[in-house]
Amino acid sequence: MTEPVRLDRKGTNMKQKAKEGGKGDTLKVIVQALLIALVVRTFLFQPFNIPSGSMIPTLEIGDYLFVSKYAYGYSDHSFPFSPHLFSGRIFASPPKRGGVAVFKLPRDGQTDYIKRVIGLPGDKIQMREGRLYINGEIVPRDPIAKVHTEDFYGRETGVPTYRETLPGGVSHTIIEIQGDTGYNDNTQVFDVPAGNYFMMGDNRDNSTDSRVPPDQGGVGFVPFENLVGRAELIFFSVGKGEPAWTFWEWPWTVRVDRMLKSVK
Numbered sequence: 247m248t249e250p251v252r253l254d255r256k257g258t259n260m261k262q263k264a265k266e267g268g269k270g271d272t273l274k275v276i277v278q279a280l281l282i283a284l285v286v287r288t289f290l291f292q293p294f295n296i297p298s299g300s301m302i303p304t305l306e307i308g309d310y311l312f313v314s315k316y317a318y319g320y321s322d323h324s325f326p327f328s329p330h331l332f333s334g335r336i337f338a339s340p341p342k343r344g345g346v347a348v349f350k351l352p353r354d355g356q357t358d359y360i361k362r363v364i365g366l367p368g369d370k371i372q373m374r375e376g377r378l379y380i381n382g383e384i385v386p387r388d389p390i391a392k393v394h395t396e397d398f399y400g401r402e403t404g405v406p407t408y409r410e411t412l413p414g415g416v417s418h419t420i421i422e423i424q425g426d427t428g429y430n431d432n433t434q435v436f437d438v439p440a441g442n443y444f445m446m447g448d449n450r451d452n453s454t455d456s457r458v459p460p461d462q463g464g465v466g467f468v469p470f471e472n473l474v475g476r477a478e479l480i481f482f483s484v485g486k487g488e489p490a491w492t493f494w495e496w497p498w499t500v501r502v503d504r505m506l507k508s509v510k
Contacts, residue, residue, distance in 0.1 A: 293481070295310045301361070301453075302393070304419060304510070305346075305360065308484045308487075315475045318347075318476065319336055319338035321471040323473070324474065344363060344412045345476055346477040347473055349468050350472045350474060351465065355472070364412070364444050365438040372433055374433075376425065378410070383413075392407050395421065416510075420450055430450070431450070433457050436456065445468055456468065480507045483501040
């Protein structure tokens, strides 16, 4: 027996109307969710993944982390595609020495890099025989157990590892794959200009950072407005070269010991 068609006072099919209303509600929920995600990504936290080994052992290839967008205030680079909306930063809060920051590469304004803040505006930075000097003073470091990582020949090996303590008290781990004779272990004195910062990777011999000038493919000094945010928390991690979307392989590829780990 055919179900009778129910009509409202205007003669509209009520079943069809309810169906269309359900689709409209679903679309509203999707739009609202996308707007919330956009607001969170733009103003609060943005996810990043680590594609290179320049910050080993602090950050490993395959780590996924949250970066706080509000930590340093907001600039054009806080927004997707870096639209030119205003100059400088608003709600600005300068980074502290030793923080791990994501920034836009100054020479193209598009590529995301992540390094540690070593030099503040007005500082003099230099490397001498593998040792870091800030304003003429050697930065203390203490040898600790070797970290096992790949050398320049792709071989897994133990490498010289140190606990370095920066002025201000931030202590972090660095590695020296080539000992104290790496390519960037002896440099000129870098005078950090006003409004700029000097960045270095914790994997000192495998990091293209502020020690390398832009015209040689490096980073150079990083303007304050190029900072995107401060690295806060590793929320997920998979083994090197493993795609994160292959969830059926997670029991073997996910590095559980690195998840929910603060970035220091």
